[in-house]
Amino acid sequence: MSPVMGRLGERIRGVRRALARKARAWLPYLARSAAAKFAAGAVGVVASVPGLLLKGLAAAGGWVLRLLHLAPRTGKPWGDRFLAWGPKAARAVHRRLMSWAKAHLAEALRPDVATRFEQPGRPLPASLTFPSDHFGGDLVSVFTTETEAMREAYSRYEPPMMLAVAAEYWGLPEGLTSTAEAIRQLAVNTAEKYPADAQMADLVAQVYALIHQASQKAGEVGPLFAKLHEHDLKRLEEPRNNEHMWNILERRQDGSYSQHQPSHFVAVCQDIAHVYARYEPGHMRQVAAEYEGIPEGIENVAAAVNLLQVRSNDRYPVEKAVVDAIADVHALLLKAASAAQELMPNFRRLHAPDISRHEAPRNGEEGEAMWDA
Structure with a gap:
């Protein structure tokens, strides 16, 4: 055959x-x-x-x-x-x-889509892992919860046409900026609100800088796509008479050509910054949970970007250079997740006396509470 x-x-x-x-x-x-x-x-x-x-x-x-x-x-x-x-x-x-x-x-x-992806980033070394009952370990990070919801929502989204895919490329930097804003807010609160060592604010700021770097890199994806697919986009945005005669398959049912779509990635990422801006931890155990949840949260965002990369490579009719550009963004997010894995170990090291009061209280919690400020 x-x-x-x-x-x-x-x-x-x-x-x-x-x-x-x-x-x-x-x-x-x-x-x-x-x-x-x-x-x-x-x-x-x-x-x-x-x-x-x-x-x-x-x-x-x-x-x-x-x-x-x-x-x-x-x-x-x-x-x-x-x-x-x-x-x-x-x-x-x-x-x-x-x-x-x-x-x-x-x-x-709705087409079947994968809702489980490989966890990007390296696993925590055994020396950096903690039991589930450690300080803050029994609490759920707000950042992790919001990014999990973002990842799940994005996995279900199927762009109906290439202009919708283009919106995802153009929306990458804004979506990552929303994610970075949540990390920046944590760095500011660590420096100005929380009773934490100043080094913790610097460490969180370093993670923010890496996500901001990924956002800047993501800003190259949309223009690159527009440049490489100038002819394809022109057929949709400035159609010639009976442009549909060049279509590979049948003409779209509504007979239209230009249908600019909002970025779904931006929409699902905006809630991360909005929710985190309103979050006010009442105890340092909650703050510790945020430090520990940052790596997994960034990995959730990286998984969504990786999904866009995989679909661009396997499904969408785009040039390989666009796929490679998204891969560069994904790599920077993994770098940020790797740096974030150092937050909780450093928090425990810098605040060992304070944490020991909770994990190993002297004469029980009632006795230790006599030192409460």
Whole structure:
């Protein structure tokens, strides 16, 4: 079999699989849609019964309703409003059930994506690991929690077209800047708010500088993509007459060409900075949890960037230089994660007497509490 025929056969099989998947998704949707209409009709009928009764009462004894302040004294008979109960209830139920059915349809049609990635960065040496009950070890880092949510949300995103992919390239620096802002806030708070050694603020600032360096490097990805794909972008942004005649596959259903998309990477990263700016730890155990959670949080961000790199290499029709540029950003994030692994060991070293009061209190916690400030 010739290579051309082989590719054609594979494409036909792919189309068949896609159609089968759509059929499996649409059949339950049609069933849910029919059920939604039936339920809405039933609820509408039930809700109409008291409305009709009250309308009859309003017609027969309007003066009683006015006396009870259930109807206005002048103007259009208020009893007519009772007749709207049934349709309103039916529309509300139908809207709710159809929203639920459409959500299931969208989930079924969503392409499968990986939600687990290899953990980037080097593991902590045995000498730097701590038991789960160490100072701050039983708490969850806010930074880690927010970056995990970002990583999970980004793994589910599938750009619908290349202009949406371009938005991801252009949005890399802004997304990383939001991440860096959270680290900068931790460095500032360490220096100005927390009872911590000044060296800790410097160490956190060094991690921030590395993420900022990655953000600056990410600023090269968008312009590089635009330069290498100038002709491709021009076909979408400045289409010639019947530009779709050059399309590899069918013309898009909406018939449009230029559809600039917002960066999903920026959207999922912004919450990291927003949440972290409002976070006010009440105890140094919580601060310690943040120091310990920074490496894993940066690795979560690096995993999202790595996912964009992998998809750019395996799926998206882009030049290899774009993939290499994203790989450089990923490498700088891993460098930042590696530097962040030194935060918790240094925190324990610089604050050993303070931490020992909690991990090995003299004469129990009540006795040690006599030294509380």
